[in-house]
Amino acid sequence: MLSKTHLLVGLVVGLFALDYVNVHPVLFLAIFCFATILPDIDSPHSKIGKKALPFSMFLGLIFGHRGFMHSIWIPFGILGISIYFGYPIIGYIMMGGYILHLLVDAMTLGGVRFFGPFGQKTKGFFHTGGITEAFIFVLFIVILAWKLSTYL
Numbered sequence: 194m195l196s197k198t199h200l201l202v203g204l205v206v207g208l209f210a211l212d213y214v215n216v217h218p219v220l221f222l223a224i225f226c227f228a229t230i231l232p233d234i235d236s237p238h239s240k241i242g243k244k245a246l247p248f249s250m251f252l253g254l255i256f257g258h259r260g261f262m263h264s265i266w267i268p269f270g271i272l273g274i275s276i277y278f279g280y281p282i283i284g285y286i287m288m289g290g291y292i293l294h295l296l297v298d299a300m301t302l303g304g305v306r307f308f309g310p311f312g313q314k315t316k317g318f319f320h321t322g323g324i325t326e327a328f329i330f331v332l333f334i335v336i337l338a339w340k341l342s343t344y345l
Contacts, residue, residue: 194297194298194300194301194321194326195321195322195326196230196233196239196240196241197330198297198326198329198330198333199229199230199233199294199297200226200229200230201330201333201334201337202229202293202297202329202333203225203226203228203229203230203290203293203294204222204226204337205333205336205337205340206225206293207221207222207225207226207290208222208337208340208341209340210225210289214286216282216286221286224283224286224287224290225286225287225289225290226290227287227290228268228286228287228288228289228290228291228293228294229290229291229293229294229297230294231287231290231291231294232262232263232267232291232294232295232298233258233294234248234249234252234262235249235252235253235256235257235258235259235260235261235262235263236249236253236258237249237250237253259298259303259304259305259306260306260309260310261309261310263294263295263298263305263306263309264295264305264306264307264308264309264310265292265295265307265308266308266309267291268287268288268291268292269288271284271287271288271291272284272285272287272288275287295307299315299316299317300317300318300319301316301317301319301320301321301326302316302317302318302319302320302321303316303321304316304317
């Protein structure tokens with residue numbers, strides 16, 4: 194998926210999650226949405242990867258795009274580090290956004306290896322940036338508009 198789709202899906206899911214968390218909404222959404230694009234830091238061509246050069250080039254060289262950075266081990270590591278430093282809620286929010294990214298990418302033909310480097314790759318049914326993703330994007334715009342209208 195493209196960064197804009199990850200961010201939109203993260204925003205919509207995050208808005209629904211606000212009903213179940215006791216965190217300032219702006220803080221929650223900022224962390225959650227950031228985490229939805231974080232896995233793509235392994236690609237220097239992604240929005241976040243371009244901002245993190247040369248680090249993203251290094252990660253891409255070592256792991257490849259949708260390699261280890263697109264596995265379940267990273268969000269668990271983030272959670273562990275945040276618990277160690279006394280900020281478990283930030284870790285849980287990051288973990289949620291990160292895993293959402295993995296789930297959305299698993300719907301594409303490129304897929305993800307959730308337990309990478311072990312196990313099989315989970316692949317979906319459409320191309321990143323294709324017509325199906327465009328449809329999903331528009332669908333989530335409609336859902337976002339509906340959800341925001343409930344706050345009025």
